[in-house]
Amino acid sequence: xxxxxxxxxxxxxxxxxxxxxxxxxxxxxxxxxxxxxxxxxxxxxxxxxxxxxxxxxxxxxxxxxxxxxxxxxxxxxxxxxxxxxxxxxxxxxxxxxxxxxxxxxxxxxxxxxxxxxxxxxxxxxxxxxxxxxxxxxxxxxxxxxxxxxxxxxxxxxxxxxxxxxxxxxxxxxxxxxxxxxxxxxxxxxxxxxxxxxxxxxxxxxxxxxxxxxxxxxxxxxxxxxxxxxxxxxxxxxxxxxxxxxxxxxxxxxxxxxxxxxxxxxxxxxxxxxxxxxxxxxxxxxxxxxxxxxxxxxxxxxxxxxxxxxxxxxxxxxxxxxxxxxxxxxxxxxxxxxxxxxxxxxxxxxxxxxxxxxxxxxxxxxxxxxxxxxxxxxxxxxxxxxxxxxxxxxxxxxxxxxxxxxxxxxxxxxxxxx
Numbered sequence: 001x002x003x004x005x006x007x008x009x010x011x012x013x014x015x016x017x018x019x020x021x022x023x024x025x026x027x028x029x030x031x032x033x034x035x036x037x038x039x040x041x042x043x044x045x046x047x048x049x050x051x052x053x054x055x056x057x058x059x060x061x062x063x064x065x066x067x068x069x070x071x072x073x074x075x076x077x078x079x080x081x082x083x084x085x086x087x088x089x090x091x092x093x094x095x096x097x098x099x100x101x102x103x104x105x106x107x108x109x110x111x112x113x114x115x116x117x118x119x120x121x122x123x124x125x126x127x128x129x130x131x132x133x134x135x136x137x138x139x140x141x142x143x144x145x146x147x148x149x150x151x152x153x154x155x156x157x158x159x160x161x162x163x164x165x166x167x168x169x170x171x172x173x174x175x176x177x178x179x180x181x182x183x184x185x186x187x188x189x190x191x192x193x194x195x196x197x198x199x200x201x202x203x204x205x206x207x208x209x210x211x212x213x214x215x216x217x218x219x220x221x222x223x224x225x226x227x228x229x230x231x232x233x234x235x236x237x238x239x240x241x242x243x244x245x246x247x248x249x250x251x252x253x254x255x256x257x258x259x260x261x262x263x264x265x266x267x268x269x270x271x272x273x274x275x276x277x278x279x280x281x282x283x284x285x286x287x288x289x290x291x292x293x294x295x296x297x298x299x300x301x302x303x304x305x306x307x308x309x310x311x312x313x314x315x316x317x318x319x320x321x322x323x324x325x326x327x328x329x330x331x332x333x334x335x336x337x338x339x340x341x342x343x344x345x346x347x348x349x350x351x352x353x354x355x356x357x358x359x360x361x362x363x364x365x366x367x368x369x370x371x372x373x374x375x376x377x378x379x380x381x382x383x384x385x386x387x388x389x390x391x392x393x394x395x396x397x398x399x400x401x402x403x404x405x406x407x408x409x410x411x412x413x414x415x416x417x
Contacts, residue, residue, distance in 0.1 A: 014042040018084040060091045066098045089138045107263040122184045129177045202251045204277040207286035208297035209257025212320040216339035217254045244353045247383035282355045283315045290324035314355040364414040365396045
């Protein structure tokens with residue numbers, strides 16, 4: 001039996017390989033790659049690095065170093081080599097000829113995790129789109145990478161028949177996926193427009209993967225979203241209503257986590273999902289305060305938000321898991337919280353309310369007795385400061401959002417500036 005035809009109930013033995021060119025911290029990146037492999041279900045049994053000024057065009061590592069690593073793979077019974085960078089079609093083909101086991105790169109690993117974790121029809125389509133876009137230029141000479149019966153990391157998603165079919169078939173599939181996604185995006189756009197018309201602001205949770213965004217969403221809204229200590233636990237966006245302390249209702253949206261050097265195929269393929277962040281009224285950049293790379297995580301997320309065109313949107317930096325980082329002091333640059341035990345949540349909600357556009361007004365109303373349902377709406381969705389029954393009806397002083405201001409316009413007695 002060939003190495004890539006491993007048993008499904010045995011975790012794959014994985015060797016991580018990196019070319020250290022000095023463009024990023026090699027050790028930090030390999031640690032993150034190990035987390036990704038763990039998330040995908042593999043076991044890292046070793047690492048190998050090669051210092052070079054730039055990756056070798058033919059083999060990335062240089063042929064001599066690649067042959068050394070091939071011997072290491074044989075000696076340590078390695079099932080899978082994961083390269084900590086995206087390989088060109090030529091590099092992938094040449095290394096496959098040298099290594100005695102399967103080979104994938106960082107991009108293929110992340111795509112594989114996405115394929116295993118996408119739940120909605122849209123999420124699965126977007127993963128397949130990204131995988132096919134990645135695989136299309138790499139079809140020629142894909143020997144072991146396309147031997148999919150054995151399963152294993154890097155083999156989930158579109159499947160053998162699609163990947164081994166000709167380019168014309170894949171392009172037809174890409175066109176069909178894009179058409180399907182356009183329909184989904186249109187429906188999403190209509191929902192966003194409806195929320196905007198109803199005067200419901202949107203608050204997007206973004207941040208580095210595993211920063212605790214889903215835990216925060218669950219704490220605030222009882223959303224029941226999967227919250228695991230794994231990278232990319234959330235792929236499909238979840239939206240839930242949340243009442244702020246000032247009475248305003250907002251839509252809280254959880255989004256896919258970011259990661260260093262996120263494959264550009266995923267940035268493109270998940271653009272419609274990330275549009276929830278682009279169109280948000282306020283963005284919460286959630287960061288794991290207990291991570292020694294917290295500042296870098298904030299920067300990675302900030303750069304991706306800028307790339308998506310969120311430069312004008314208010315962004316609040318939120319340091320989560322502060323219970324695990326007692327040395328973290330207060331700072332005007334961020335808000336300290338723990339989504340696990342509720343520390344700092346009141347301050348966070350107050351900051352969100354302050355950052356939202358001022359779309360609320362205080363008005364004095366005189367509602368007829370027949371408008372009891374409207375009065376109840378004002379109590380539920382507004383912030384009532386005073387109310388009294390008078391002979392003409394119900395007199396109220398209340399702070400209302402755009403939708404209720406429109407519905408009560410004919411009963412306004414006085415507007416406060």
